[in-house]
Amino acid sequence: MPNYFLFYLALSFFLAHEIDAVRCKEWRIFPLLELINEQLARTIFILAHVPLFFFLSIQLSCITENESFMWYMDIFFVVHMLMHIGYLKHKNNKFKDWLSWLAIGGAGIFACLDLVCR
Template sequence: MANWIFLTCYALIIGHELDAIHQKEWRIFPGTNLLPDQLGFQVFNALHVPLFILLNWLFFLSTPAVMTAAKFWFALFAIAHIGAHWLYRNHKEYRFNNPLSKFLIWAPGVFGALYLAITF
């Protein structure tokens, strides 16, 4: 059961990252917000490839101890991610105001909390 809850948290974050591209999150994200728009999009998008390779390795291909620790920290991240969006909610480029975007921000945090509650 815990594995399904974690996978749901992870899948929801991936969904959020797809939405983040649609919502032009690079215009908010520190670093990419300083780049010209097209370059910011390209960098933001391209950085997700090694990020997801690393996360998939940590969650599914590393040692059991590393997998456990990585899932713990990712679940905490999913919760803290809600706070990050709350902090940036008044940024002039913030576009995560529709129901799907809000769901894809909140739901991973809920599943991350649930995962932590039943696992640790």
């Protein structure tokens, strides 16, 4: 049986980041959401995570049959980290402290390690 330790560590950091994303009002740096009313943008941002987390849960419940999903998620975690690096200078970016970057970087770095160790 493959070792899933690095993947689940990356996933855990990513989920911690998603909690932090609400605190940092991440919707303010999304190209379309930054243009609309704050309350509506927050609502869309939070509710959009319901089907995403549902899909993630379904995929992870049958991971032995769909291990390629983990590979795709690792790629996503790395791209996500790179996008946050790209948005560092965005005027509405609030991901500035060590805790935010521990979550973002933890997801990306452990995903990279998982990809290398496969």
